[in-house]
Amino acid sequence: MMRMTTILAGLVLASAMSTTAMAESDPAERALEYRQGAFNAMAWSFGPMAAMVKNKMPYDA
Structure with a gap:
């Protein structure tokens, strides 16, 4: 039980x-990722x- 608690924590x-790292990402980097997508x-x-x-x-309309 203690091991599971440690893993969960x-x-x-x-x-x-x-x-937190995602929230602080640079807006320019996010714009770049959006454009690439x-x-x-x-x-x-x-x-x-x-x-x-x-x-x-083959053309398949």
Whole structure:
């Protein structure tokens, strides 16, 4: 029981520290992560269209 309490306390402490680190992250860094995510989503969407234009994938409308 004592070991489980120690592990649980460690997990709570680690999550509290990571939450604090995320809250203090630089706004420019968060904007960069947002832009990268947006461009990844666009690449995922445009990938099949680009393959269709290059005749590497059948056009299936």
